[in-house]
Amino acid sequence: MQIIQSGEDILLRDVRNFDITQTLECGQCFHFVKLDTREYAVVAYQRLLHIKQTEQEVIFYHTTEQEYDQIWKSYFDLERDYEKIQQILLARDDRLQDAIGKMAGVRILQQDFFETLISFIISQNKQIPHIKQIVAAISKEYGTYLGEMNGQVFYAFPTVAQLSAVSEEQLRACKVGFRAPYIMDAVAKVAEGAISEQQLQTQSDEVCMQTLQQIKGVGSKVANCVALFGLAKRSAFPVDVWIKRIMETLYFDGNETNVSTIERFAKEHFGKLGGYAQQYLFYYGKTTGIGVKK
DNA sequence: CTCCAGGCAGTGT
């Protein structure tokens, strides 16, 4: 991969296994707006990014090399060898052939821990467009103004300090519904240090899951999403309704299988690469509607 | 109109 400074922009050439549309639209993040084909406004780490992918290159508009190095390189996980990850997974399991073949451009984002925690608490029992609306509303009300792009105004997701000052009623005004007390509990635990990213990073996968689930509104699925997307624990394997259907179809002969059984199977079968397998399967299954009853 | 969504907590066996 080549990194080129071109005027005020950063250009990447010869980037393999990266597709901006697949990476953003696969359901792992909620804070972005599509501007055009393969062109997006992305909000992360208190910054607003204008990014576009063409045949030959990825363009980070108005971005310094320092900002690329410090923020976006790791956010988009561009340093990692996904060729190798895909090869290992395929050698282990040819049932992943279609999913990896079609979704080879998905990269697992390294998102901010706190934003990921709150976002996936919101995600329960909601569709992705709704989650995006709520994240945008909370950011607009309580986050820092970042600027405008194509006539749209963008705000950062609020920091722990900013959300700490928000009441349950104010959250409800952002349409979070019954999740309001869950968010209050999560913010309180992070603010007072009962839950900290550092602590979670040092814990084993099992203990990390248990710690996260001390938060009201955080169960196995949300904890796995936070671990995978917000703590870079790539062994995490979130099992939601989609993955449940897909796994039952591909690995359990179409039989009804409970979530904990699927979790155990994934841990044993995919090991450290569970998170990658999960994303390929999730996005592929959702796109093709695999196992969905009509 | 009814049904359901990247689930979870609470309650009942």
Next chain:
DNA sequence: ACACTGCATGGA
């Protein structure tokens, strides 16, 4: 251990 239910809100 497991099954069942209510939950805010908005879109199909």
